[in-house]
Amino acid sequence: MEIIKNVKGTHDIFAEENDAYDYVESLMKSISELYAFNGVRPPVLEYNSVFVRGVGESSDIVRKEMYTFPDKGGRDLTLRPEFTAGIMRLVVQNKLYATSELPIKLYYCGPVFRYERPQLGRYRQFNQFGVESIGNNAPMNDVEVIVLAYTILSSLGLEGVTLKINTLGDESSRDNYRNALKKYFSSHIGNMCEDCKSRFELNPLRILDCKVPEDRPIIDHAPKIGDYISIESKQRFDTILEALEVLQIPYEIDEGLVRGLDYYSETVFEFHYKSKKGADYGAIGAGGHYGKLMQELGGPELPGVGFSFGIERIVSVLKDDELLEDIKKKVDVYIMPLGEEANLYAQEIAVILRNGGGYKTDICFDKTKLGNMFKRATNKNAKFAVIVGEEEINTDSVIIKDLAKQEQITVSIDELVNKLDELMDEGDEE
RNA sequence: GCGAACGUGGUGAAGUGGUUAACACAUCUGGCUGUGAACCAGACAUUCGUGAGUUCGAUUCUCAUCGUUCGCCCCA
Numbered sequence: 001m002e003i004i005k006n007v008k009g010t011h012d013i014f015a016e017e018n019d020a021y022d023y024v025e026s027l028m029k030s031i032s033e034l035y036a037f038n039g040v041r042p043p044v045l046e047y048n049s050v051f052v053r054g055v056g057e058s059s060d061i062v063r064k065e066m067y068t069f070p071d072k073g074g075r076d077l078t079l080r081p082e083f084t085a086g087i088m089r090l091v092v093q094n095k096l097y098a099t100s101e102l103p104i105k106l107y108y109c110g111p112v113f114r115y116e117r118p119q120l121g122r123y124r125q126f127n128q129f130g131v132e133s134i135g136n137n138a139p140m141n142d143v144e145v146i147v148l149a150y151t152i153l154s155s156l157g158l159e160g161v162t163l164k165i166n167t168l169g170d171e172s173s174r175d176n177y178r179n180a181l182k183k184y185f186s187s188h189i190g191n192m193c194e195d196c197k198s199r200f201e202l203n204p205l206r207i208l209d210c211k212v213p214e215d216r217p218i219i220d221h222a223p224k225i226g227d228y229i230s231i232e233s234k235q236r237f238d239t240i241l242e243a244l245e246v247l248q249i250p251y252e253i254d255e256g257l258v259r260g261l262d263y264y265s266e267t268v269f270e271f272h273y274k275s276k277k278g279a280d281y282g283a284i285g286a287g288g289h290y291g292k293l294m295q296e297l298g299g300p301e302l303p304g305v306g307f308s309f310g311i312e313r314i315v316s317v318l319k320d321d322e323l324l325e326d327i328k329k330k331v332d333v334y335i336m337p338l339g340e341e342a343n344l345y346a347q348e349i350a351v352i353l354r355n356g357g358g359y360k361t362d363i364c365f366d367k368t369k370l371g372n373m374f375k376r377a378t379n380k381n382a383k384f385a386v387i388v389g390e391e392e393i394n395t396d397s398v399i400i401k402d403l404a405k406q407e408q409i410t411v412s413i414d415e416l417v418n419k420l421d422e423l424m425d426e427g428d429e430e
Numbered sequence: 431g432c433g434a435a436c437g438u439g440g441u442g443a444a445g446u447g448g449u450u451a452a453c454a455c456a457u458c459u460g461g462c463u464g465u466g467a468a469c470c471a472g473a474c475a476u477u478c479g480u481g482a483g484u485u486c487g488a489u490u491c492u493c494a495u496c497g498u499u500c501g502c503c504c505c506a
Contacts (some may be wrong), residue, residue: 005479008497060504064431082506112506117431120499121506128506195503210503260505270506283506310506338464372458374466389464401465408465 054085056262
């Protein structure tokens with residue numbers, strides 16, 4: 001039979017890699033908990049309109065990267081390309097804003113889907129972890145979210161993360177700016193690329209992202225957003241920058257930072273990191289403030305701020321920088337039965353160790369030489385070997401061997417757990 | 431969506447238009463039927479991503495296809 005392979009742009013996660021994902025995700029969750037965020041699990045499937053209205057029609061994600069299809073009931077569904085819009089839908093539908101203190105602070109973790117050309121650190125199904133803080137417009141909200149993101153990255157051991165930050169201004173700033181751009185580009189658009197022509201219609205702000213060399217001179221002379229930012233927005237941004245300085249979070253202002261999702265306003269930011277080997281994974285995390293997203297989805301006028309990390313990129317970077325060496329999962333005890341009649345005895349011992357002692361215990365099932373069993377114990381990173389054979393069965397005892405020290409003792413079954421507790425403590429002290 | 435490179439076992443990889451497809455690591459077996467990282471001897475690719483073509487013959491040449499990687503675009 002022919003082997004069926006995985007779908008392009010997807011990848012299997014198993015063995016050490018799965019350990020790495022567990023480690024990264026649980027660290028992100030526990031730090032978010034420290035910041036008083038709560039977990040939330042929106043569905044993978046949403047109505048297409050959640051993203052069309054939420055993420056925005058002019059965004060590349062909605063225009064060409066979504067997995068959209070009709071289901072058997074004729075519903076227009078989309079596999080989520082990001083979390084934020086779905087979470088806003090959840091908050092609006094369940095009226096969380098009415099029963100919770102504001103801001104509502106949520107974190108999420110799970111797969112998202114984008115139909116893109118796969119490349120290094122870029123998949124069609126990948127995992128994101130992120131947070132949203134919804135319903136409070138204070139600049140300190142933005143600060144808290146940025147601090148959380150930065151703390152997570154440094155807790156993972158990443159040093160020299162670059163935080164790029166910019167402000168897009170409030171709605172009126174953006175309206176004014178958009179009009180200015182429209183006016184400016186209307187006389188040039190005929191000579192620009194096809195992409196820009198459609199951007200001109202959908203969202204002239206996105207023309208600024210164009211990388212076509214012929215268009216650059218025109219774009220370089222376009223009005224600058226800095227000139228259209230309202231005084232209030234400028235003050236808001238300054239407050240945030242000041243707070244980052246006090247909290248010792250290094251940042252770089254990047255006026256070219258626009259972000260590809262339409263819902264952003266005011267503060268936007270990205271985290272960049274180059275592995276020590278020099279591999280460039282692009283942004284490993286990004287986020288920003290959004291003023292009108294909830295309204296777009298039919299909810300009240302509540303702003304929010306959030307970020308998301310690409311787990312794949314972060315795991316790759318950690319692997320490149322050898323920051324995953326200590327997370328190898330270990331077995332506490334490896335039981336070695338000698339001979340057929342020892343197999344059942346080994347199971348009994350295992351029950352005692354697992355249920356009675358709480359030790360992660362594995363048993364060798366193959367009938368093989370003791371020497372081989374020791375080899376396997378070493379491969380499994382076991383701390384102790386427990387050897388059981390005819391002699392031990394007859395005396396209700398086992399041999400415990402410390403694999404690192406190469407010392408062994410014989411103990412009775414009754415003392416097994418206590419003795420192992422002692423040995424573990426000794427090992428920990430060193 | 432556009433341009434380019436690559437695709438040999440569990441892994442890292444040599445190699446050639448003709449038949450045993452190197453070598454190394456890992457794994458397994460035995461030497462050693464109750465005590466380990468050593469040593470010795472074996473085993474391990476119905477086959478060189480997949481399909482078609484050229485050829486007496488293709489893993490090696492051509493085309494297609496799939497996949498990965500690089501650049502662009504975009505993003506996490």
